[in-house]
Amino acid sequence: MLRKGLLLIALLSALQTQALQLKGNLTQGGMVIGKIDNAKTVSFNGKPLKLTPAGEFVFGFGRDADSTHTLTWVDADEVKHEHDMLITVREFKIDRITGVEKKYVSPPKSVLERIRSEAKAVRQARTTDSNFEYFKEPVLRPAPGRISGVYGSQRFFNGKARNPHYGLDIANKTGTPVLAPLPGVVTFANPDLYYSGGTVIVDHGYGISSTYIHLNKLHVKVGDKLETGDHFADIGATGRVTGPHLDWRFNWFNERLDPQLLMQDTLASKSSNK
Structure with a gap:
C-alpha cells in the first residue's frame, strides 16, 4: 500500500x-x-x-x-x-527469491512464439486513440476483495529481475463479478492468453485504457459498450497465477499507470450510473 x-x-x-x-x-x-x-x-x-x-x-x-x-x-x-x-519519485517493493527452479523462471521455448504474438495483440489494443471522453469519469473499484498486490512491485528470481507488476491485485474467489469501474468500449477480449489467461481491455478515450486479467469468464466481446457497474467478467485463476484474483491495470497508450491512484474506493454498481 x-x-x-x-x-x-x-x-x-x-x-x-x-x-x-x-x-x-x-x-x-x-x-x-x-x-x-x-x-x-x-x-x-x-x-x-x-x-x-x-x-x-x-x-x-x-x-x-x-x-x-x-x-x-x-x-x-x-x-x-x-x-x-x-513529479514525485516513488519507492517500490522489491522481493529477492533464490533457489527457484528454472522452469518457473523462464517459459519453455515451445510457447515463445505464442507469447510474442499475444503481447503484440495487447500492445496494439492499447494504441487505440478514440475520441471518447470517459477518462474524465470517476474510477470506482471493480470488485470486492483483499488487495493482494500493488503497482510497481518487482521480484528477482535467482538474482534475475522479473518484469515489475503493473497492476492492482484484488483477491477473491473464482466467479466473483468484475464490474466496469467507469464507462468504456471493449477493444480486446480473449479467454486464454499464456500469461494473463482471460483478458479484457477497455478503451476510455484519448489513449486511456484499462485491462482486466486472469478472468474466469468473459461476458463481453470486442465492440461492446460498458457503463459503470456493468458485470462484464468474473474473477478467476487463469494464465500463470497461484490463486484466483483480478489483476487490474491502467494505461496511457503504452505507459503503465497505477489504478490505486485513480480509484475511488467505492465498489462500482449500476446505482453508480448517472
Missing part, C-alpha cells in the same frame, strides 16, 4: 497558472487531465496531445518516469509557452 506521506505529496488536486490547469497525480504511475486557455496545440515531452472539443487533454507517467517533464503549447496568437513539471 502507498505510504500516507507519499499520498499527501503525490496527490495533486489542482495546479493552476494564468492559463494552465492540471488535475491528477504528479507522481510515477499518475494520470493528469489538463486544460490550457486558448491553446491551439499542446505537447508533453515533445509528444503531441490530442485536445477534446473543450480544450482538455490527458497524459500519464510510467513507473520509471524521470522526475522532470515539460508541457509545451502554442496559443491563439502563435506564441509558444513551456511549463516544467517536477
Whole structure:
C-alpha cells in the first residue's frame, strides 16, 4: 500500500497558472487531465496531445518516469509557452527469491512464439486513440476483495529481475463479478492468453485504457459498450497465477499507470450510473 506521506505529496488536486490547469497525480504511475486557455496545440515531452472539443487533454507517467517533464503549447496568437513539471519519485517493493527452479523462471521455448504474438495483440489494443471522453469519469473499484498486490512491485528470481507488476491485485474467489469501474468500449477480449489467461481491455478515450486479467469468464466481446457497474467478467485463476484474483491495470497508450491512484474506493454498481 502507498505510504500516507507519499499520498499527501503525490496527490495533486489542482495546479493552476494564468492559463494552465492540471488535475491528477504528479507522481510515477499518475494520470493528469489538463486544460490550457486558448491553446491551439499542446505537447508533453515533445509528444503531441490530442485536445477534446473543450480544450482538455490527458497524459500519464510510467513507473520509471524521470522526475522532470515539460508541457509545451502554442496559443491563439502563435506564441509558444513551456511549463516544467517536477513529479514525485516513488519507492517500490522489491522481493529477492533464490533457489527457484528454472522452469518457473523462464517459459519453455515451445510457447515463445505464442507469447510474442499475444503481447503484440495487447500492445496494439492499447494504441487505440478514440475520441471518447470517459477518462474524465470517476474510477470506482471493480470488485470486492483483499488487495493482494500493488503497482510497481518487482521480484528477482535467482538474482534475475522479473518484469515489475503493473497492476492492482484484488483477491477473491473464482466467479466473483468484475464490474466496469467507469464507462468504456471493449477493444480486446480473449479467454486464454499464456500469461494473463482471460483478458479484457477497455478503451476510455484519448489513449486511456484499462485491462482486466486472469478472468474466469468473459461476458463481453470486442465492440461492446460498458457503463459503470456493468458485470462484464468474473474473477478467476487463469494464465500463470497461484490463486484466483483480478489483476487490474491502467494505461496511457503504452505507459503503465497505477489504478490505486485513480480509484475511488467505492465498489462500482449500476446505482453508480448517472
